[in-house]
Amino acid sequence: MGSSDLDRQIEQLRQCEIITENEVKILCQKAREILAEESNVQKIDAPVTICGDIHGQFYDLKELFKVGGECPDTNYLFMGDFVDRGFYSVETFLLLLALKVRYPDRITLIRGNHESRQITQVYGFYDECLRKYGSVNVWRYCCEVFDHLALSAIIDNKIFCVHGGLSPSVNTIDQIRTIDRKVEVPHDGAMCDLLWSDPDDIEGWGLSPRGAGYLFGGDVVQSFLHNNDLNLIARAHQLVMEGYKLLFNDTIVTVWSAPNYCYRCGNVAAILELNDKLESNYKIFEAAVGVDSRGAGVRKRAPDYFL
């Protein structure tokens, strides 16, 4: 696949038009090759803009790029949950993937709990692939890419980024590097916890009400930062009405990048811009307006999972 082919696909996807099944197959193959080389804890140099959950809200992703700058002019880190729930999981994920293949050093994608076969069958991505392509092949290709996504990222050795949170099985960043990540997200264990856990107002650890992962308190965050010589944990995974939320004396932040989540929650979204001195600047943005968020053209009946 030539660079011009890829550019053409990117332009197409930017118009929210899907590429062919065969193009998806090749794109996913190329992406896997690039991702396979990445570490479980992918190193990133500042400046970079950190983004949270997108959940298939394609037009809001476009808003995000307007606010943060187009890729590759701005370096980006997306902390997972690209798919499920929104109407355009396919276009959203394929655009991000195409950008990754085109500008591998300018955009980093890490895995969220929704980048999973089991979860995407329940929360909508599987159905969307089937509907838009008439077969499950695209879903399968994407799941193979999910398996290759890094589990976390570290910016200038100071800011640790992960989709969910911490794990009682993980005390050091090095321990994360030893995980065999190229698998479906397990039901439990370190890899599962990193993608499913949440910070909470407790001491130590608690079981998560989500049924996977843990709850962890400020004391746990404090130890982790100290043991690994870090300043901050950036994560996503939980809806935040104000777009972002700092907890535990600003040692951990939740960044949420899907405005008006599911087209009904009325929240704003945020991105975290880090300059080369690692100074943070939070930018808030709202859902795209003037666009029929249910898609240009025929207004389809909303899928059951949306009612």
Add this chain to the structure above:
Amino acid sequence: MRSPKSPTGTFNIGVVRNKHREGITTDSRDWSMVHAGALVLDQKVVTIDGSTLVEDACQILIDNNISSAPVLAQSKSPVSSSIERKKSYIGMFDYGDLITYVLIVLKRSNFSMEGDDVSSLEIKEIVRRAVAGQSVPVRLASDLSRKNPFYSILSETTLLSVVEEFACGTHRGKEITVMRLAQGMLSQSMVVDFLFKNVHNFSDLESLMNQTLRELGLGHNSVLSVNADSPVLDALTLMSKFGVSSLAVVGQMGVLLGNISITDVKYVIKSKNSLLWNTCFQFVGFVRSRQGIDDGQDRYPVFDVKLDTTLYQTVAKLIATKAHRLWVTDDRNRASGVVSLTDVLRAIAKNAGLKVSESRRRDSLAKGPWA
């Protein structure tokens, strides 16, 4: 500290049964002597008047985010209404009752799938049509399902007695999952939660909790399940027939994909169409998606444990997820058993020396459709 075996046969509610001496054994190291009333504090009890229409009673459950509520009868005063008669409790109403009611009503009215576009009707509408425009008060629908029979105790009733009743008591032929005291309602979850939070004070419980499900002989039973492709109506019928509050949704080879609980019915009520004829798997997706929006965070599709999980971890998960049961899965993610709050209380009762009969589990009588 083990209590002596209780005498078989007779049972008196509200009377301290075991010969523990006051003063030495009623300290916090003996959970069995804690009074039931101590667990029911500052409770806001939501009640439903018996004349409330069934569909409105359901809305009360939804609005208050509860799964059951006591139903009060309006006592008619024979003399002037200046004498206010105290309302009496006539039963409990929960989602199980609603489901049973809807199923009875559907069966009686012989809904056919052709002609009527039934799949697009709301439950409310089905109910309304089926009774030919007549309104049905909730007092006729309460206690229809076999769960949650109305069962009353004194606040001085010991926790040991409470545990015994939850573990193996029956009332009007039904399993007991909630009890009424003067102060409010005491559920199985509340008892388990109390014991768990205080487990370090109770050494007999602590050692029990460190054992695995396998060691305790738990989670080895047949699982009541429904095929992922079958309609939701089948699942509701099954839950109603066997008096269980939750079913495993299984796919090919018996792999556990999700579960349907009676309380999920509230999403059915809220939705534009009745969803009764969607597949169980679609329903699981629908419910999970709605829960995710309500909570601001998504749940794992199944809540499960393994046979080698300890009772402590199992109870921790039951409490954290607020589930009433967890599926036990094998290494291929097939549902091989279930552990419910009742099972946990049975294990605690047995450990305390109470005689617990083995023939109780209704679930164990039914096999999943793929068995």
